[in-house]
Amino acid sequence: MTGQEAVRLRGLTKRYKEVTAVDSLDLTVRSGEIYGFLGRNGAGKTTTIRMMLGLISPSEGTAELFGRSVTRERAGAVTGAGSLVETATAYPTLTVRENLELHRLLRGSPRQETDRVMELLCIADLANRRAGRLSLGNRQRLALARALIGQPRLLVLDEPSNGLDPAGIAEIRGLLRELASGQGITVFVSSHILGEVSLLADRIGIIHRGKLIEEFSMEEWKARETDRWRAVTADDEKAEALLKTAFPDATVTRAEEGIHLGRGSGAPEGELKPELIAERIVRAGIGLRSLIPLTEDLETRFLKLTGDE
Numbered sequence: 193m194t195g196q197e198a199v200r201l202r203g204l205t206k207r208y209k210e211v212t213a214v215d216s217l218d219l220t221v222r223s224g225e226i227y228g229f230l231g232r233n234g235a236g237k238t239t240t241i242r243m244m245l246g247l248i249s250p251s252e253g254t255a256e257l258f259g260r261s262v263t264r265e266r267a268g269a270v271t272g273a274g275s276l277v278e279t280a281t282a283y284p285t286l287t288v289r290e291n292l293e294l295h296r297l298l299r300g301s302p303r304q305e306t307d308r309v310m311e312l313l314c315i316a317d318l319a320n321r322r323a324g325r326l327s328l329g330n331r332q333r334l335a336l337a338r339a340l341i342g343q344p345r346l347l348v349l350d351e352p353s354n355g356l357d358p359a360g361i362a363e364i365r366g367l368l369r370e371l372a373s374g375q376g377i378t379v380f381v382s383s384h385i386l387g388e389v390s391l392l393a394d395r396i397g398i399i400h401r402g403k404l405i406e407e408f409s410m411e412e413w414k415a416r417e418t419d420r421w422r423a424v425t426a427d428d429e430k431a432e433a434l435l436k437t438a439f440p441d442a443t444v445t446r447a448e449e450g451i452h453l454g455r456g457s458g459a460p461e462g463e464l465k466p467e468l469i470a471e472r473i474v475r476a477g478i479g480l481r482s483l484i485p486l487t488e489d490l491e492t493r494f495l496k497l498t499g500d501e
Contacts, residue, residue, distance in 0.1 A: 196223040196258065198346050198378035199244065203253035206239050206402075213239045215402035216253070221380055221395075223258075223345075226372050228393030229382040232498055236402040237382045238278055241350055244380075245275055257346060274344035276352060280335035284324025288315055288334055291323050292341065299342040309337040312367065328355030336364070347371070349381045353388055361385075365392050390490045400498045413490070419455035419464045420486040422447065426479030438472045439464065452486065 199221035206214040214236040221227040231237045242248045244255050246266035255262040260269040282291045292306045310316040313333045318326065323334060332355045339347060347368070353361045365388065371377040372394075383389050389396060390410065397407045425431040432451050436444045442464060443454040455464055466483055473480045 198223045200256040204250050205252040207251045212402055217404055223378050224376045226379040226394045228389035228396040231399035235399045272345040274339035275348040276335045276339045277350045280331045282323035282334055287320050289319040295338045296341050301342045305341050309340045313337040329360055346378045351383055386491045421453045422450045422486050423483050424450035424481040431478050434476050
């Protein structure tokens with residue numbers, strides 16, 4: 193299934209009277225990929241997920257899971273999907289095992305599935321505890337265990353780290369990574385914990401006011417962090433022309449103060465080494481006042497794109 197599209201959204205739109213919650217969204221997630229879906233509260237994340245799973249109907253557009261239309265054949269399309277949407281719900285008077293057994297029967301999965309997912313999420317010792325008496329973190333583990341019953345090909349998770357302590361978050365991150373790399377399961381995860389998503393996801397999409405405003409792989413993000421520089425010189429106009437000639441594959445632009453250099457899409461990694469930039473400027477007889485890396489963490493980028501400085 194290498195290269196197969198697990199999720200394909202085209203023109204997906206949801207309107208509530210005068211409010212457009214999701215606006216002409218195009219998004220593709222490849223099989224075996226972990227896709228991080230970021231956005232503020234009210235940006236359209238959960239509405240998108242609910243349309244993706246056929247829980248609500250789109251006003252316009254289409255959603256497909258593994259090539260099957262969610263709108264036209266929802267039962268068949270979502271058969272291979274497990275999900276945790278919005279809140280970790282469970283029947284409070286039933287035990288952990290009873291909650292999972294009920295879901296196992298609904299999915300038609302074999303008996304051993306209940307024990308398998310309890311071991312996987314480290315809740316086997318809570319098997320006989322009523323769900324209503326669980327801590328928030330353990331309720332989240334129960335919800336994740338339920339989503340994993342039936343060994344789904346696609347996991348759709350809305351805030352899966354909610355209520356977990358740092359050790360639990362790291363544990364779930366490792367589990368999701370193993371499911372993706374070891375078993376080829378596709379993971380679509382929505383979260384507001386930006387740092388955690390950057391450690392987990394292969395690719396990230398940012399939604400704002402119902403629109404997908406940016407998308408990038410973590411490889412591309414890391415390249416941005418290591419190959420962006422600002423040079424301040426005694427003659428920025430002359431230095432700009434020099435650097436454009438010296439690094440033809442790079443992006444060289446004048447800023448309010450100094451010159452910004454970034455590795456172009458076709459440029460080899462490591463082309464913009466600071467010693468090479470400095471050498472070019474100094475050899476040309478231009479005074480170099482400063483050369484500093486331009487770094488931007490994911491949180492800064494997110495806030496900038498969604499309207500905050």
